[in-house]
Amino acid sequence: MIESLLHQILLYVPLILGAYFSLSLMKVPDLSLESAYLFGAVFSATFPCQQGVTPFLIALLGGAVVGLTSSMLNKIGNIPFLLAAILTNGLFHGISQILLGKAMFSLSATTQSEFFILCVVSIVVLLVGFFLLKSHLGYSLAIYGNNPHFFKQHAVSDRYVVIGGIVIANSLAGLSGYLFCLSNGFVDLTIGFGIILLCITALVLGRAIVRTNKQTILCPITGVCAYFVLQDFLVRTGFSLKYFNAFQALLVLGTLILLRKKQSQTLLADHLGV
Amino acid sequence: MKDSICVENVHLFMNRAPFFQNVRLCMKKGCLHSLTGKNGSGKSTLLSILKGDHTNFSNVQGVVSFAEHRISLTMFKELQKRIILVPQKYDLFLADQFSFRENLSFMDFGTYPSPLKQMKTGVVLPKVLERFDIDIDRPVRLLSGGQRQILSLLMAIQKNPELILLDEPTASLDPINAKMVFEFLMAIIDEKNLTCLVVCHDEELLQPFRTGSDFRISVLKCGARHVE
Amino acid sequence: MKKIILILCVFGVLFFTFKLSQSSPLKKFNIAILTPTTHPSLEQIERGFIDLIIKEYPNEYSFKTFNALGNKTLMRTEIEEIGRGNYDLVFAIGAGAAQMSKEVFEKKQLMIPIVFSAVPKPLNLNLIADEKSSQNTLTGVKEVTDFQRELSILSRIKPKVNTLTLVYDPTLHGLQEDRKEIEEIVAKMGITLVCVEVFKSNEILAKSSPFIEKTDVVLVIKDNTVVSGVDALVKLCDRHHKLLMASELDSVDKGAALVFGVSETIYGSEAAKKALLILENGVLPRDIPITSPPPEEFYFRADKARLQALGIEFFSKEDIRD
Numbered sequence: 001m002i003e004s005l006l007h008q009i010l011l012y013v014p015l016i017l018g019a020y021f022s023l024s025l026m027k028v029p030d031l032s033l034e035s036a037y038l039f040g041a042v043f044s045a046t047f048p049c050q051q052g053v054t055p056f057l058i059a060l061l062g063g064a065v066v067g068l069t070s071s072m073l074n075k076i077g078n079i080p081f082l083l084a085a086i087l088t089n090g091l092f093h094g095i096s097q098i099l100l101g102k103a104m105f106s107l108s109a110t111t112q113s114e115f116f117i118l119c120v121v122s123i124v125v126l127l128v129g130f131f132l133l134k135s136h137l138g139y140s141l142a143i144y145g146n147n148p149h150f151f152k153q154h155a156v157s158d159r160y161v162v163i164g165g166i167v168i169a170n171s172l173a174g175l176s177g178y179l180f181c182l183s184n185g186f187v188d189l190t191i192g193f194g195i196i197l198l199c200i201t202a203l204v205l206g207r208a209i210v211r212t213n214k215q216t217i218l219c220p221i222t223g224v225c226a227y228f229v230l231q232d233f234l235v236r237t238g239f240s241l242k243y244f245n246a247f248q249a250l251l252v253l254g255t256l257i258l259l260r261k262k263q264s265q266t267l268l269a270d271h272l273g274v
Numbered sequence: 275m276k277d278s279i280c281v282e283n284v285h286l287f288m289n290r291a292p293f294f295q296n297v298r299l300c301m302k303k304g305c306l307h308s309l310t311g312k313n314g315s316g317k318s319t320l321l322s323i324l325k326g327d328h329t330n331f332s333n334v335q336g337v338v339s340f341a342e343h344r345i346s347l348t349m350f351k352e353l354q355k356r357i358i359l360v361p362q363k364y365d366l367f368l369a370d371q372f373s374f375r376e377n378l379s380f381m382d383f384g385t386y387p388s389p390l391k392q393m394k395t396g397v398v399l400p401k402v403l404e405r406f407d408i409d410i411d412r413p414v415r416l417l418s419g420g421q422r423q424i425l426s427l428l429m430a431i432q433k434n435p436e437l438i439l440l441d442e443p444t445a446s447l448d449p450i451n452a453k454m455v456f457e458f459l460m461a462i463i464d465e466k467n468l469t470c471l472v473v474c475h476d477e478e479l480l481q482p483f484r485t486g487s488d489f490r491i492s493v494l495k496c497g498a499r500h501v502e
Numbered sequence: 503m504k505k506i507i508l509i510l511c512v513f514g515v516l517f518f519t520f521k522l523s524q525s526s527p528l529k530k531f532n533i534a535i536l537t538p539t540t541h542p543s544l545e546q547i548e549r550g551f552i553d554l555i556i557k558e559y560p561n562e563y564s565f566k567t568f569n570a571l572g573n574k575t576l577m578r579t580e581i582e583e584i585g586r587g588n589y590d591l592v593f594a595i596g597a598g599a600a601q602m603s604k605e606v607f608e609k610k611q612l613m614i615p616i617v618f619s620a621v622p623k624p625l626n627l628n629l630i631a632d633e634k635s636s637q638n639t640l641t642g643v644k645e646v647t648d649f650q651r652e653l654s655i656l657s658r659i660k661p662k663v664n665t666l667t668l669v670y671d672p673t674l675h676g677l678q679e680d681r682k683e684i685e686e687i688v689a690k691m692g693i694t695l696v697c698v699e700v701f702k703s704n705e706i707l708a709k710s711s712p713f714i715e716k717t718d719v720v721l722v723i724k725d726n727t728v729v730s731g732v733d734a735l736v737k738l739c740d741r742h743h744k745l746l747m748a749s750e751l752d753s754v755d756k757g758a759a760l761v762f763g764v765s766e767t768i769y770g771s772e773a774a775k776k777a778l779l780i781l782e783n784g785v786l787p788r789d790i791p792i793t794s795p796p797p798e799e800f801y802f803r804a805d806k807a808r809l810q811a812l813g814i815e816f817f818s819k820e821d822i823r824d
Contacts, residue, residue: 004582004610012575103675104597106628114609136387143380146371150380153367154429155354160386184578185605186627188598189673194573213371213413228579235583245571 003115009228010118011179012198013221014125016206018063018172019199020220024207025138026165027145031085031196033173035092036066038192040174041181042096045107055182056121056175063174064167066092071166075159096189104188107181114183121179125172130217132168141165142215194245201248202227208255277303277341279437279469281324284336284347294320295498297336301437304467305486306460308474309501315491316499317473318362321439324471326353340436358435362442364426370415374425375399377414381432400428402461406454420451424458431462440472444479452476456483529564531781534589536580536599539572541726543750543766547595547619550770551777558778574598581606585614591777594618594642597675601627604640615780615787618642619773620766622676622724624792633792641780641790643772647680647724647749648798652762653687655800656719656747659760667696667717669710669735671727680723703731710735714742722748724763732756736806745810751799759806764795 015037022030043062044055066088073084132138140161143150151158173195181187206223210216230251234244284297293316301307311317323334327350336347338357345352360367369377378397399410408421417425423443430438443459444452460483463470471489474480490502535551537544548567555563568584570577581603584592592614594600600618607614621629622645630636633644657663666688670677681697688695696717698709706728710720720739722728728735729750736757739746748758751765772795779785 004586008579008582011578097672102678103673104601104627106601131392132389134392135389136383136391136393137389139376139380139393140383140387142371143369146369147366149366150369153361154381154383155385156383156387157385164389180574180578183605183609184574184602186598186601188675190572190598191574194575198575231576231579232583235579244573244576 005228005232007115007118007183008232009224010115010122011183012176012202012224012228013122014172014179015176015195016199016202016220016224017125017129017217018169018176019203020206020223021141021165021172022169023199024203024219025141025145025215026162026169028162028166029082029085030070030166030169031082032066032070032088032092032166032170033199034192034195035089035096036063036170036173037177037180037195038096038189039063039066039092039177040171041177041187041191042099042105043174044178045105045181045187046099055178059175059178060171061174063177064171066174067167067170068163070170071163075162093189100187100189104186106186117182118179121175125175126217126221129220133215133217137161137164138215197245197248198227201252204252204255204259205230208259211259278339279303280339282337282339284320284323284334286319286323286334292496292498294323294334295494295500297499297501299471299489299501300487301469301471302486303469304463306463306470306472306484307486308472308480308484308488309491310474310477310488311491312493315493317491318441320491320499320501321359321441321471321473323347324353324357324437324439325359326350326357356436357439358430358433358437359439359441360426360430360443362445364423364443367426367429368414368422370422371413373413374408374410374417374421377425378428378432381429397432400431400462400465402458402465403428405461406458418451419447420454423447423451423455427455427459427462431466431468436469438468438470440470440474442473442475444474444476449479452479456480459483460485530559530562531590532564532566532588533591533593533777534584534587535565535567535593535595536570536577536584536603537567537595538570538577538598540569541730542752543726543729544595544620546766547770547773548593550765550767551593551619551774552770553767554771554774555778559782570599574602577602578606585610585612589614590781592616593773593777595620597621597624597627597629600624600629600640600642604629604638607639613639615777616640616642617773617777617780617787619769620645622646623679626679627675630792635788636792637788639787641776641787642792643769643776644792644794645676645724645769646794647763649680649684649687651798652747652749653684653691655762656760657691659802660719660745663691663693663718665694665696665717666719666721667698667710667713668721668723669698669700669706669728670723670725671701672699673701674725674727677723677725684721684723700728700731703727703734706731707734707738710738714738714744717744719745719747722746722750722753722758724749729753732758740806740809743810746806749798751801754801754803754806757806758803759810760800760802762800763798765799768795 019033022028040059040062044059047055047058070084070088073079073087074081144161151161177191180191202223205226206219209222209226210219278300280300282298284294286294309317334347338345340356375395375397379393379395406424414422414425444455491499492502494500535548537548552565568580570580585607592603594603594616600621603616616639618640619642621642624630624644630640668681668684670681672678685695696713698713700706700709720735722732732748732753733756735746746758747760749763751761751763754761776790779790780787
């Protein structure tokens, strides 16, 4: 039971960490995570070489391309980020369709233990995330979410910070998409549906549990664990999953209200509440 | 002059009309100078030009002399290395979610913050800060206006500029905090031998702290600005 | 940190105290029904499955439906839960559900039989090794449409067809291959095929309107997206007096002049027969061949046929559906 729950959590660790960078730290409406998740999976699954670490690197690259597109549309094209993300989603949905060639694409089975692969990938991702959060760039991402004008005042390139942050976030989403498809044996065009709500719910839960304004890797880890423990619990107790989406929305709403209840301990409000 | 920073032959046209015409300032090093004038006389514009704002003032002419170096006002990056402007809205300068200490550490980032370099929080604070009883580990948004202005000054100084420009640093502060800011400014000027040009409307507040010149901008009949 | 531990403990206690069994201890067999989303067609398939089993063996079976609500993450969680639960068989509706269940159970080395239904081209998905014998724990009913027969009927009842417009969702499994098959057939018949790709049912009207004037027939195949929004196509065809031919029998009630297809409940009932073979007779899934549903039925609707400019003198009384 614990292993299957852990298995599911490990599939989404890179995604939630990526969402933490863009949605939580930078506070940008990074809806392109959805197409990064899809495109990372599609690009990697359809890449000719499927040996060794190549597919994982290709998945990261696929997600990075999506992040680069949305961030460049915003920073160089001067398109508001929400619109840039929506346009990017449309664009990469079409590209994914072209690459797949059909609605569903089967992946060949992995030769090594899947759980082992997930553990290794998650540990590497978490270690990289941990050191990145403590680095100059990690702090810059958080500063951007706090005061985007800071960079102009101090002659720091805000273009570099935004593009760098979004590329990292989306590349992690792409990796997560590939892990999900590897685990399920196929990739199709609908795997990205519901990803943003999953990210927001997990981050809100993480924030509610780890009540801090500082950037910490504990927040996304706790959030993703809490999300899947809760989901698993609901399934086990016979909760009618027809209402799962509504339950998710109510959960996010309730958590946000609780977070803001005590004014003196209010965590900084932002447009997404994450 | 080697012990002065001189701004010379500043010309600026806006909408084809002369805005600044042959403006000249000479500021003795290690002193606090003031720039005064009526509202709309171009004080903030002059500060922006000196700071190296290339987005709005690409057609400016003039030279800034730092002892052995003469830098044209169009060499924006060179100017940005030597001159820092602390804006009127000093909160733009700060990341108020973070502490006083962390904000000072952010000055190490450079133009392209590295994903490999870890942030160091062991920043060396000036001794004068001890007098001001500031909790340096508290989030900046919980500090008073004066304390935040002091932080913005410290952050500006971290880059070791040759000239600091302050655009109405005490405009939104009460008299006690305003006095605290100027006391800190004087202490830091003495400690680091900095040159400072302040725009301030409150002559009564400014007068005891001014150790340099008082430059006045006046608007001529033709609309051009002139500095005395 | 204390809060995290506290919350985890609360969840842990709840896990072990809420031991709601997935089935009543009195039932002989427990079946999990995995459906990808909420859709009338899928509900009919499920209904067909349950009704046949209940009819044959009343009160001996319990059924639990797991609806993924279009969310693959949720589907995965549900499959994990099915794997842990005390289920004797899984009925997977659709390609995604079948594929994911097979993958997860194989990795966990679970031998729960899976009966799938409404899966187009299961061989292409590597669900089975061969249609005669899957060589694994799967069997089921594949989704097949005899386009040759369908288009032959069309050519008999409306000989002068120059342009055929196909409205479909290319993101659904199997439909791109269906489109290619239709393309080949109509090419031999000298008919021009125009394809309108839609991704959501609210796009149908906007995307189909530019092509309606120049087309003679609008064709809708087994496509959950377009079938959900077939009302829009009905209005369009009525207004422009163009023939609408659908592959869902329910579409005739919504206003299609011609339908050629199989009732969705048949997909469910055929799958139920296989499930009963496995559970009641002990036959292994690998020994049950993958089958197609019975041949399609053809119906037309007289009032719509006139409105959509179709002569009805060819039809026998048996073909008419009220």
